[in-house]
Amino acid sequence: xxxxxxxxxxxxxxxxxxxxxxxxxxxxxxxxxxxxxxxxxxxxxxxxxxxxxxxxxxxxxxxxxxxxxxxxxxxxxxxxxxxxxxxxxxxxxxxxxxxxxxxxxxxxxxxxxxxxxxxxxxxxxxxxxxxxxxxxxxxxxxxxxxxxxxxxxxxxxxxxxxxxxxxxxxxxxxxxxxxxxxxxxxxxxxxxxxxxxxxxxxxxxxxxxxxxxxx
Ligand SMILES: Cc1cc2nc3c(=O)[nH]c(=O)nc-3n(C[C@H](O)[C@H](O)[C@H](O)COP(=O)(O)O)c2cc1C
Numbered sequence: 001x002x003x004x005x006x007x008x009x010x011x012x013x014x015x016x017x018x019x020x021x022x023x024x025x026x027x028x029x030x031x032x033x034x035x036x037x038x039x040x041x042x043x044x045x046x047x048x049x050x051x052x053x054x055x056x057x058x059x060x061x062x063x064x065x066x067x068x069x070x071x072x073x074x075x076x077x078x079x080x081x082x083x084x085x086x087x088x089x090x091x092x093x094x095x096x097x098x099x100x101x102x103x104x105x106x107x108x109x110x111x112x113x114x115x116x117x118x119x120x121x122x123x124x125x126x127x128x129x130x131x132x133x134x135x136x137x138x139x140x141x142x143x144x145x146x147x148x149x150x151x152x153x154x155x156x157x158x159x160x161x162x163x164x165x166x167x168x169x170x171x172x173x174x175x176x177x178x179x180x181x182x183x184x185x186x187x188x189x190x191x192x193x194x195x196x197x198x199x200x201x202x203x204x205x206x207x208x209x210x211x212x213x214x215x
Contacts, residue, residue, distance in 0.1 A: 006035040007080035011087040011098035013043045018171055018199075019129055022206050023086040026127065029210045030082070038076055042097050047073075049100020055107065062109030073105040082123045083160075084210075089130040089167065092142045094150070102154060117159025124163040125213045126150045127206065129171035136169075136178055143167055166209040168202055 008030070010023035020041070027037045042049075047069075054067040066074075077083065087098045094102075106112075111119055128146060132139055147165045155163035170176075173195060175187035190198050 003034055003036040004081040005038055005079055006030040006082040006084060007038045007040060007076055009083065009085040009087075009098070009101070010039065010041045011043070011085060011095055011101070012041075013097070015041075015044065017088075018202070019086055019088050022127070022129060022168070022202070025203050025206050026084060026086060026210050029207050030084070030214075033210075033214055035082065038080060040073075040076060042101055047097070047101060049097050049104070051100070051103055055104045057108035059108065062113045064109060066104075066107055066110075070105050070107065073101070074107075074110050077105065077111075077119065077122075080122060082125070084125045084127060086127045087129070088171070089128045089132075089142070089146070092138075092145055094126075094128070094146075106154065106158060111158040120159035120161075122160050122162075123213075124155045124160045125209065126155075126163070126165040127209060128165070128167040129202075130167050130169055131172045131176045132169060133175060133177055134169040137180055137182075138178060139169070164209075164213055168205055168209075170198070171202065173198070 006027070008023055008027045010020050012019035014020065023039065023041070027039055031037050052067065055070050058064045085094070085098055087094050090096075093099070111117070126146070130142070132142065143165070146167065150165050151163045174189040177185050177187070179185070
């Protein structure tokens with residue numbers, strides 16, 4: 001039997017980012033669980049998130065031939081059993097890089113617009129990293145928003161019924177809190193053992209989310 005494939009989609013502009021590191025952590029855990037890994041680092045691969053005329057949907061032609069770049073990404077999606085985007089939360093949303101990948105690649109006639117969805121049967125875990133603490137005023141609605149848009153609005157809409165959204169809090173090396181009056185305060189940067197423990201806890205939480213998802 002061939003191994004199942006996990007497409008891990010890293011959306012960050014820095015190779016040394018926490019996001020890229022968490023991408024490696026979850027890829028390692030999926031590999032341990034027997035998955036073949038396709039690590040798609042959107043920035044490193046030079047993916048351009050801007051919509052183009054070639055990749056814009058034609059509502060009269062669901063078989064439109066999209067750009068070669070987009071078609072190559074579609075093939076990678078089709079080959080995946082599990083799709084796992086890892087991304088920083090920017091303005092309570094996925095970053096433009098990931099949003100553009102969805103816009104251009106999860107296209108009409110491919111991801112939606114057919115009576116038999118091509119992506120049906122795949123499983124999906126959206127894993128965001130947020131600077132906010134779990135106790136933040138807006139944590140609950142931020143999570144709820146992301147859940148609505150990503151799980152219902154994208155995964156479910158494209159036939160992926162087995163999908164989850166998780167967010168790792170405190171993804172900064174210093175505490176960031178927004179209080180009830182909307183004031184933003186930034187605490188002291190963590191150093192030494194405290195810093196090591198902080199990042200180890202984020203790694204553990206990411207692995208826990210993957211394990212929960214794998215069941
Ligand atoms: C443009 C921008 C917008 C951000 N918006 C949010 C936000 O809405 N909520 C939040 O909790 N953190 C927000 N953050 C913090 C990022 O989520 C955090 O810096 C990131 O997850 C840390 O991971 P990294 O080191 O891999 O970038 C934002 C950061 C940037 C740069």
